[in-house]
Every structure is written in structure tokens, then in C-alpha cells.
Amino acid sequence: MATKVRDYKKLARDIKSELGENNILSATHCATRLRLVLKEEPTDEITKKIEGMPGVIQIVKAGGQYQVVSHLLFMYWRVLDYYRVF
Numbered sequence: 001m002a003t004k005v006r007d008y009k010k011l012a013r014d015i016k017s018e019l020g021e022n023n024i025l026s027a028t029h030c031a032t033r034l035r036l037v038l039k040e041e042p043t044d045e046i047t048k049k050i051e052g053m054p055g056v057i058q059i060v061k062a063g064g065q066y067q068v069v070s071h072l073l074f075m076y077w078r079v080l081d082y083y084r085v086f
Contacts, residue, residue, distance in 0.1 A: 011055055015068060018046050033060070034068040041066070 015034075016024065025037045042050075047059050050068065060067040 008055075011053060014053055015050055018042070018049055019066070032069055034070070036066045036068070037064060038066050 019036070019038060019042055023039050023042075025039060027037075028035045041061070050056060051059050055070050057069045060069055
């Protein structure tokens with residue numbers, strides 16, 4: 001189970017940092033997932049680091065997307081829309 005997260009801007013920046021800023025081609029979302037299209041798939045080590053971040057439940061790789069699953073995704077929307085982190 002994901003631990004609580006309080007600093008959503010930091011979480012988004014941490015995800016971006018782990019994946020590599022120039023590796024993210026696009027970012028969208030649905031109700032429970034942050035959907036990223038990447039140039040190169042990250043290593044298993046990076047995926048495990050992201051899965052261990054507060055608020056992250058799991059990573060799903062599907063349909064050419066790297067999906068960050070979280071029950072707190074509505075807070076990512078604030079980060080995406082307001083801070084333009086991705």
C-alpha cells in the first residue's frame with residue numbers, strides 16, 4: 001500500500017528526475033494513472049525507486065506508456081496543470 005504524500009510538487013519532480021527530463025515525450029492522466037510516453041524504458045532499478053515513492057502504488061507498462069498508478073492522482077493533476085512539472 002502506498003504511503004501518504006504531502007509534497008506533490010516534490011513527488012512529481014522526483015519522478016521526472018528519476019526518468020530523465022529529456023526522456024519524457026508526453027504526460028497525460030486518467031482517474032488513477034499518470035501516463036507517460038518515454039523515449040527509452042527505464043531500468044528495473046529506476047522503476048523500483050519510483051514504486052517506492054510516497055503515494056505511488058505501482059508502475060504499469062502498457063500500450064507504449066509508462067503508467068504511474070496512484071489513488072492520489074488528482075493531486076498530480078495540480079502539479080501537471082499548475083506547476084507544469086512535466
